[in-house]
Amino acid sequence: MKKFFLTTTALFIAAAISAQSASWQQRAEYKMDVELNDVNHQYKGKQTLTYYNNSPESLNKVFFHLYFNAFQPGSAMDVRSRTIVDPDGRVGDRIFNLKPEEYGYLHVKSLKIDGRTLKTLESETILEVTLDKPIAAGTKAVFELEFEGQVPLQIRRSGRDNNEGIDYSMSQWYPKMCEYDAHGWHANPYIGREFYGVWGDFDVNITMAKNYIIAATGVLQNPNEIGYGYADDETKVKKSAGEKLTWRFKAQNVHDFVWAADPDYAHDKIQVPDGPMLHFFYQKNTDYVQSWKDAQPLMTKAFDFLSKNFGKYPYPVYSIIQGGDGGMEYPMATLVTGNRKLPSLVGVSVHEAAHSWYQGVLATNESLYAWMDEGFTSFASQETMDYLFRSGMPTGHEPAYNSYIDIVKEGKEESLDTHADHFETNYAYGTAVYSKGEVYLAQLEYIIGPYHFRTALLNYFNTFKFKHPDNYDFIRTMEKQSGMELDWYNEYFVNTTKTIDYSIAGVMGEQKQTKVVIERKGLMPMPLDVEVKYKDGTFETFVIALDIMRGEKPADGYNGKWTIMPDWKWVEPVYELMIPKGITDIESITIDSSGLMADINRKNNTIVPANAVQFIIDNR
Ligand SMILES: [Zn+2]
Incomplete structure (x- = not known):
C-alpha cells in the first residue's frame, strides 16, 4: 500500500515537472488550393487541415484567425488605430476610409470536421467553432474548409497595390488555427500587432493569371513548369496550356505561410555555403536595382554569421521579397519595401532574417513576450550589421540603451511583461520590446560574462527550437549554464519598470x-x-x-x-x-x-x- 502511494506520487510529480516547460505542441498540417482573381482582387480556397491535439486536454471548441476582416471600417484594428494616443502613421484612419471594393475580408463558407458539417460563429477576426464531439487528448481531427476572401488595399503588412507597386502581399490570408498551449487558447482579435501559430506543414497550390511571378514560404515543387529562374534548365520549361498557372509550394515545420505576387518581379538566387538557398524578388527599378544586386553576397554572409552565433538555420530556403510596408518576418521569407540604399536594404533584410531564429524557430508567444522576439532579434541583427559593415568599430547595443534610458527619463515606460496589444502608446510598446528587449540580453552578458552568455544563447536555441519557449525557459537556461540564480533579474527588469542607478x-x-x-x-x-x-x-x-x-x-x-x-x-x-x-x-x-x-x-x-x-x- 505504502509502495503504491509512493509510486503514484512520483508519477504525479513527473507530470507536473514536464508541464512546466514546453513539453508538448499542437500540430497542424494544411493542404490548401487557392485561386486569386487579379481583376476584382478576390480569392476562393479550400483547406484540409489535419489537427493533432497533443495536449493533455480534450477540446470542445477550436478557434481560427480571419485576419483580413480587420481591414474594414469599425473593426477593432481600425478603432484602436484611430484612438491610440500616438497613432501609427502607416495606419491612422486609412482603414476607416476604405471603400467596399478596397476592404479586406475572409469568410469561411463551410466547415466540416471528419466529414460532419459544423456551425461557426464569425466574430470579426476570430472564427469560433463549437465541436459536436470533442477532440480527445492525443487524437487528431480533419477539418475541411471552403473560404472566400478579398485582398484589402495595402494598409499594414498585407494587401494589394503597395506604395512601390507590388500587386499582392499575401500574409495572414487564410483561415489559420489559433494556438492552444499549456496556458489555453490564444484567440486574440487582431489589432495590427503580434502573431502566434501552430507548428506544422503547409502544402499550398496557388493559381493565378500566367503573367504573375509568385514568391512564397517553402520550396517550389514544380520548377520545370514555372521557370522564372527556378528551373534547372530554363529552355526546357513547359508552361501549362491556358491562361492560368498553378504554383505548388511545400514547407515543413513552420507556423505560417506567406506569399506575394507581381508580374514585374526579377528573381535571383544565391546559395549560402552550408546554409539555405537565398531567393530575391524585386522590381528592376533603376533607383534601387543595384542595391538588390549588392545585397545578395552580404545576405549570404549574414546567414552564415547568424547560424554560427545564434544557432543553425534549419530550413532549405529563405526569400527576400519586395512587398508589404516596411519589413515583416514570415517563415522562410520576408516582405520588405525595396526602394532603399544598400545599408538600409541589408539592415531591414538582416533584421527580418534574424526573426527566423526568434519568431520563426523558437516562436515564443509574441503577444505575451514581444520583447523575446523583437528584442532578441534586434540584438542579433545589430551584431550582424556590425559584422557586415563595422568590423573595425562596432556600434554595439548603445542605441538600444539610449532609447530605453530616454523613455525612462520621460516617465513613459511601460513594463516588458505588458501584453503587446495592451500598451498605452505605440512609443512605449516600441521602446520596450525592441530597445529594452535588446538591453535585456546585452545586460545579461554583463551579469554572467560573455562565455556563459554566448554558450547559453546557443543552448537556448538548440533546446527550445520548435517549442514556443517562454521567459522562464530562457532564464533557466542562463542559470544552468552560469550556475547563478537569475530569477531576480526577470522579476525586476521584465516585470517592473524599476530602474538602475x-x-x-x-x-x-x-x-x-x-x-x-x-x-x-x-x-x-x-x-x-x-x-x-x-x-x-x-x-x-x-x-x-x-x-x-x-x-x-x-x-x-x-x-x-x-x-x-x-x-x-x-x-x-x-x-x-x-x-x-x-x-x-x-x-x-x-x-x-x-x-x-x-x-x-x-x-x-x-x-x-x-x-x-x-x-x-x-x-x-
Ligand atoms: Zn522585427
Missing part, C-alpha cells in the same frame, strides 16, 4: 588603502564591476556580486587584475569597497566601465580622487 558617494584614503563608498540610488539591484585605473597604467576590476546570485562571473578575457569581493546584500543601500592601494596611486574609479549595465545616470559612476571634493558636491 549606482553612484560613487565618496572616496577616502586610509593609510595604505582606499575606501570607496558606493550607493544604490535606483530600486533595482545589480552586481557591480568596479574598475580602478592606477597611475602606473594598470587596471583592476573589483567584482561585487549580489548575494541573491549565489555566484559571480568569471574573468573571461579581461586583461587587468580580476578581484572577487564579498557579495553585496541586495537590501543594503550602501557598500564600502576597500582597495588595498593608497589613494594617491589611483587615477580613477568607475562603476561598470563596459557601459552594459543600464544605469540611468552614468554621470555619478566615475570618480577621479584628485577631483573628489568637487565630484561629491556635483552628485548630491
Whole structure:
C-alpha cells in the first residue's frame, strides 16, 4: 500500500515537472488550393487541415484567425488605430476610409470536421467553432474548409497595390488555427500587432493569371513548369496550356505561410555555403536595382554569421521579397519595401532574417513576450550589421540603451511583461520590446560574462527550437549554464519598470588603502564591476556580486587584475569597497566601465580622487 502511494506520487510529480516547460505542441498540417482573381482582387480556397491535439486536454471548441476582416471600417484594428494616443502613421484612419471594393475580408463558407458539417460563429477576426464531439487528448481531427476572401488595399503588412507597386502581399490570408498551449487558447482579435501559430506543414497550390511571378514560404515543387529562374534548365520549361498557372509550394515545420505576387518581379538566387538557398524578388527599378544586386553576397554572409552565433538555420530556403510596408518576418521569407540604399536594404533584410531564429524557430508567444522576439532579434541583427559593415568599430547595443534610458527619463515606460496589444502608446510598446528587449540580453552578458552568455544563447536555441519557449525557459537556461540564480533579474527588469542607478558617494584614503563608498540610488539591484585605473597604467576590476546570485562571473578575457569581493546584500543601500592601494596611486574609479549595465545616470559612476571634493558636491 505504502509502495503504491509512493509510486503514484512520483508519477504525479513527473507530470507536473514536464508541464512546466514546453513539453508538448499542437500540430497542424494544411493542404490548401487557392485561386486569386487579379481583376476584382478576390480569392476562393479550400483547406484540409489535419489537427493533432497533443495536449493533455480534450477540446470542445477550436478557434481560427480571419485576419483580413480587420481591414474594414469599425473593426477593432481600425478603432484602436484611430484612438491610440500616438497613432501609427502607416495606419491612422486609412482603414476607416476604405471603400467596399478596397476592404479586406475572409469568410469561411463551410466547415466540416471528419466529414460532419459544423456551425461557426464569425466574430470579426476570430472564427469560433463549437465541436459536436470533442477532440480527445492525443487524437487528431480533419477539418475541411471552403473560404472566400478579398485582398484589402495595402494598409499594414498585407494587401494589394503597395506604395512601390507590388500587386499582392499575401500574409495572414487564410483561415489559420489559433494556438492552444499549456496556458489555453490564444484567440486574440487582431489589432495590427503580434502573431502566434501552430507548428506544422503547409502544402499550398496557388493559381493565378500566367503573367504573375509568385514568391512564397517553402520550396517550389514544380520548377520545370514555372521557370522564372527556378528551373534547372530554363529552355526546357513547359508552361501549362491556358491562361492560368498553378504554383505548388511545400514547407515543413513552420507556423505560417506567406506569399506575394507581381508580374514585374526579377528573381535571383544565391546559395549560402552550408546554409539555405537565398531567393530575391524585386522590381528592376533603376533607383534601387543595384542595391538588390549588392545585397545578395552580404545576405549570404549574414546567414552564415547568424547560424554560427545564434544557432543553425534549419530550413532549405529563405526569400527576400519586395512587398508589404516596411519589413515583416514570415517563415522562410520576408516582405520588405525595396526602394532603399544598400545599408538600409541589408539592415531591414538582416533584421527580418534574424526573426527566423526568434519568431520563426523558437516562436515564443509574441503577444505575451514581444520583447523575446523583437528584442532578441534586434540584438542579433545589430551584431550582424556590425559584422557586415563595422568590423573595425562596432556600434554595439548603445542605441538600444539610449532609447530605453530616454523613455525612462520621460516617465513613459511601460513594463516588458505588458501584453503587446495592451500598451498605452505605440512609443512605449516600441521602446520596450525592441530597445529594452535588446538591453535585456546585452545586460545579461554583463551579469554572467560573455562565455556563459554566448554558450547559453546557443543552448537556448538548440533546446527550445520548435517549442514556443517562454521567459522562464530562457532564464533557466542562463542559470544552468552560469550556475547563478537569475530569477531576480526577470522579476525586476521584465516585470517592473524599476530602474538602475549606482553612484560613487565618496572616496577616502586610509593609510595604505582606499575606501570607496558606493550607493544604490535606483530600486533595482545589480552586481557591480568596479574598475580602478592606477597611475602606473594598470587596471583592476573589483567584482561585487549580489548575494541573491549565489555566484559571480568569471574573468573571461579581461586583461587587468580580476578581484572577487564579498557579495553585496541586495537590501543594503550602501557598500564600502576597500582597495588595498593608497589613494594617491589611483587615477580613477568607475562603476561598470563596459557601459552594459543600464544605469540611468552614468554621470555619478566615475570618480577621479584628485577631483573628489568637487565630484561629491556635483552628485548630491
Ligand atoms: Zn522585427
